[in-house]
Amino acid sequence: MIEVKNVEKSFNGNKILKGISTVFETGKTNLIIGQSGSGKTVLLKSLLGIHTPETGQICFDGRVYSDLEADEKRELRTEIGMVFQGSALFDSMTVAENVAFPLRMFTKDNTAKIKERVDFVLDRVALVKAHNKLPSEISGGMQKRVAIARAIVNNPKYLFCDEPNSGLDPNTAILIDNLIKEITEEYNITTVINTHDMNSVMEIGEKILFLKDGLKAWEGTKEEIFRTDNEAVVAFVYSSNLFKKVREAYLKE
Ligand SMILES: Nc1ncnc2c1ncn2[C@@H]1O[C@H](COP(=O)(O)OP(=O)(O)OP(=O)(O)O)[C@@H](O)[C@H]1O
Numbered sequence: 001m002i003e004v005k006n007v008e009k010s011f012n013g014n015k016i017l018k019g020i021s022t023v024f025e026t027g028k029t030n031l032i033i034g035q036s037g038s039g040k041t042v043l044l045k046s047l048l049g050i051h052t053p054e055t056g057q058i059c060f061d062g063r064v065y066s067d068l069e070a071d072e073k074r075e076l077r078t079e080i081g082m083v084f085q086g087s088a089l090f091d092s093m094t095v096a097e098n099v100a101f102p103l104r105m106f107t108k109d110n111t112a113k114i115k116e117r118v119d120f121v122l123d124r125v126a127l128v129k130a131h132n133k134l135p136s137e138i139s140g141g142m143q144k145r146v147a148i149a150r151a152i153v154n155n156p157k158y159l160f161c162d163e164p165n166s167g168l169d170p171n172t173a174i175l176i177d178n179l180i181k182e183i184t185e186e187y188n189i190t191t192v193i194n195t196h197d198m199n200s201v202m203e204i205g206e207k208i209l210f211l212k213d214g215l216k217a218w219e220g221t222k223e224e225i226f227r228t229d230n231e232a233v234v235a236f237v238y239s240s241n242l243f244k245k246v247r248e249a250y251l252k253e
């Protein structure tokens with residue numbers, strides 16, 4: 001469980017996160033939604049320790065990040081897997097080398113053990129014949145799978161994904177969402193996903209935090225998002241006619 005308490009973050013005197021408090025639950029896919037520029041990536045990077053909030057606390061299963069010693073912070077960092085916006089694979093490394101990278105960085109595992117683990121996670125994301133390919137030789141959906149495999153190779157307790165299905169066709173996007181949800185449940189990971197995508201909300205929105213201009217405008221589950229009359233949520237989520245119709249049908253049931 002990650003507890004976020006009153007987190008504020010500014011750049012050049014410009015407040016981007018304006019006092020965010022929430023809880024991201026273990027074994028669940030927690031989504032952060034909101035318009036472009038609302039602060040989703042800044043919040044995720046604050047969880048990751050890339051940004052340091054001026055105010056507030058981020059607490060990882062009882063460990064307050066800002067109170068940790070440098071070596072404890074390093075240790076915590078090894079418990080986090082990250083899928084960055086875009087897949088951010090190393091272009092000159094093969095798929096298998098990309099996935100092995102965190103193990104080479106953070107563990108003392110020998111080559112045989114690394115190979116076994118890389119084979120296991122690539123198999124888990126259903127990529128069996130791609131080991132020796134370069135990222136440029138595989139599709140966007142396969143690249144996302146590689147990024148997910150790399151993020152989970154070190155058995156993380158926490159998994160952060162920034163727009164993991166952007167740029168994919170709707171079917172592939174849903175496959176990727178469901179893969180992340182399955183892995184989250186299977187390994188009991190605290191997963192936080194940034195998304196614009198209402199399909200993701202409907203598929204895997206077990207907990208949804210809605211940001212608007214750096215403030216928490218709403219939070220709840222995908223069932224609750226249908227029923228809310230919060231104006232900001234309705235304006236954001238139901239700007240599409242399709243979702244307006246889905247909501248009307250749901251509320252009639
Ligand atoms: N390193 C930085 N320095 C200065 N300003 C920043 C920095 N990072 C983000 N910002 C600003 O913070 C605001 C929120 O950006 P952020 O990237 O979190 O938005 P987002 O919700 O992730 O948007 P998108 O959906 O487009 O990815 C933006 O106005 C952005 O310009």
Ligand SMILES: [Mg+2]
Binds near residue numbers: 041042162194
């Ligand atoms: Mg972003």
